Amino acid sequence: MKRLAVLAALLALLGAGASAARADNIVWGVNDDAGKYENGNGPFWTTLRSVGMTSDSMTLRWDEKSVTGFDSGEDAFLPAALDAATAAGVTVTFDVYPRHSSALASAANAGRFAAWVANLAKTYPQVREYVVMNECNTSLFVNPQYVAGLNVSAARCGLFLAKTYDALKAVDPKIFVWGLGLSPRGNPVPTDKSSPRATNPVDWLRFLGAWYRGSGRTKPLMDGVDLHPYPIPQSIPFETGYPGRTSYSVVNLPRAYQAFDSAFAGTGQPTVGPGRLPVSLNEVGIQTTPPPDLAGQYTGAENGAGVEATGSEAYQADWYTKLVDYALCDADVTRVATARNRTVR
Numbered sequence: 001m002k003r004l005a006v007l008a009a010l011l012a013l014l015g016a017g018a019s020a021a022r023a024d025n026i027v028w029g030v031n032d033d034a035g036k037y038e039n040g041n042g043p044f045w046t047t048l049r050s051v052g053m054t055s056d057s058m059t060l061r062w063d064e065k066s067v068t069g070f071d072s073g074e075d076a077f078l079p080a081a082l083d084a085a086t087a088a089g090v091t092v093t094f095d096v097y098p099r100h101s102s103a104l105a106s107a108a109n110a111g112r113f114a115a116w117v118a119n120l121a122k123t124y125p126q127v128r129e130y131v132v133m134n135e136c137n138t139s140l141f142v143n144p145q146y147v148a149g150l151n152v153s154a155a156r157c158g159l160f161l162a163k164t165y166d167a168l169k170a171v172d173p174k175i176f177v178w179g180l181g182l183s184p185r186g187n188p189v190p191t192d193k194s195s196p197r198a199t200n201p202v203d204w205l206r207f208l209g210a211w212y213r214g215s216g217r218t219k220p221l222m223d224g225v226d227l228h229p230y231p232i233p234q235s236i237p238f239e240t241g242y243p244g245r246t247s248y249s250v251v252n253l254p255r256a257y258q259a260f261d262s263a264f265a266g267t268g269q270p271t272v273g274p275g276r277l278p279v280s281l282n283e284v285g286i287q288t289t290p291p292p293d294l295a296g297q298y299t300g301a302e303n304g305a306g307v308e309a310t311g312s313e314a315y316q317a318d319w320y321t322k323l324v325d326y327a328l329c330d331a332d333v334t335r336v337a338t339a340r341n342r343t344v345r
Contacts, residue, residue: 026327027335029055031095031283040080045088055091057131057282057337060120061099062113064106069116071099082126094120094127095181095282096164097134101143104136104156114163121171128174131226131282132164133157134181137204139197149190151199154207161221178280179222182256184229185247200246202259209263218268225272227256228283230339231319234311238322250284250326257332278334284323285339286316 035044036058048056058081061071068075085092096117103109117130136142136157145153161179168175182205186198199207212221229250236242241249248255257279261271270277288311320338327333 026333027055027091029053029057029090029335029337031057031059031337031339033059035085036074036077036081038081038084039077040084045084045090049088049090054089055093055335055337056085057093057095059095061097062103062116063099064103064109064112065100069112069119078124082124086126091129092127093129093131093178094124095131095134096120097132097141097181098160101139101141104142104153104160107159110159110163113160114167117164118167118171121168121175125172129176129178130164130168131178131181131280132161132168132222133179135183135228136180137186137199137201138183145196145199146190151189151204151207153199154204155211158208158211158215158221162215162217162219165221166219176223178224178226178282181226181228181282184227184249185232185242185244188246200244201248201256202246205256205259205263209267212264212267212269220269222269222277224278224280224334225256225260226280226282227253229253229256229281230284231286234286234315238319250281250323253279253330253332272332274331277332279330279332280335280337281327281333282335282337283339284336286311286319287339288313288316 030048030053032044035042035048035056038044045056060074062069063071082092094117098104098109098113103113117132121127121130134141136153137145139145139153142153142157145151157180165177165179168177182201183198184201186200186204187196188200189203190196227248229248229252231238231241231249236249238249239251241247241252245255257272260277261273264271272279291313323336327336
């Protein structure tokens with residue numbers, strides 16, 4: 001399990017160069033499953049709170065082949081984890097999406113998934129926020145992206161979003177639904193019958209908007225938009241972000257905002273802007289190579305070389321300084337969570 005100690009640097013920066021009032025309007029936290037597996041008996045939650053973070057996004061994947069719908073018996077960990085989080089003063093957001101990327105090919109599965117999420121809301125009423133779906137513009141989570149050269153992932157993801165939004169609101173209209181978990185980059189739209197591994201986010205939002213407009217739906221798909229502005233590779237300068245206009249990092253967030261507005265302007269889905277649709281940076285961050293004295297406390301492998309190569313703690317600290325400053329100056333951002341760490345069990 002990766003340790004939380006390095007995350008203290010992010011919260012320590014809140015007092016520098018930004019107003020305390022604006023800092024209080026942003027929820028700071030992590031997207032990390034470590035606390036889920038402690039069974040209420042570990043340091044995760046209290047450590048998180050001790051560094052000033054008050055939120056954790058916990059992943060729950062729906063397995064359409066499982067009797068309970070839970071992936072690998074994950075439900076057994078929830079009661080103790082949620083009790084420990086509450087005791088430490090940390091709120092939990094459930095990050096829900098299908099376990100298998102091919103599950104979205106069945107329209108019937110959208111209803112099954114929505115019913116499973118609604119049951120989560122009934123069973124755990126203390127959880128008031130949900131992130132519904134994850135990186136639908138990548139084939140890792142929705143496969144295929146294209147059929148005969150036409151994008152199908154946006155429409156399939158849109159149906160899952162719509163069904164789940166309605167199901168959660170039927171349980172309690174006050175449940176807050178974040179949508180998408182949009183991946184920051186992807187391939188150009190194909191001009192032939194190829195099926196790329198990912199669709200760039202700007203074009204993918206256009207496809208989602210086209211599906212929504214043609215669906216006849218007048219209700220929203222989400223109450224807030226959830227974005228993953230990773231820099232890949234990590235050496236991309238924070239100040240410039242991605243060079244291509246169809247990808248986005250933190251400083252390129254206006255690209256995503258504009259694409260979302262173009263997709264949904266004039267519809268029943270509110271768009272990004274002050275007083276309208278809030279933004280969550282729910283997976284963002286820089287990973288580092290652990291120092292020798294801590295190396296024995298880490299398990300599992302880092303992401304593959306060339307995808308997110310690890311860097312120094314000094315580089316990470318500088319990047320987080322800029323992240324905090326940017327978030328505090330962006331009136332649309334209401335939540336920031338450093339990137340997901342998964343425990344290898």
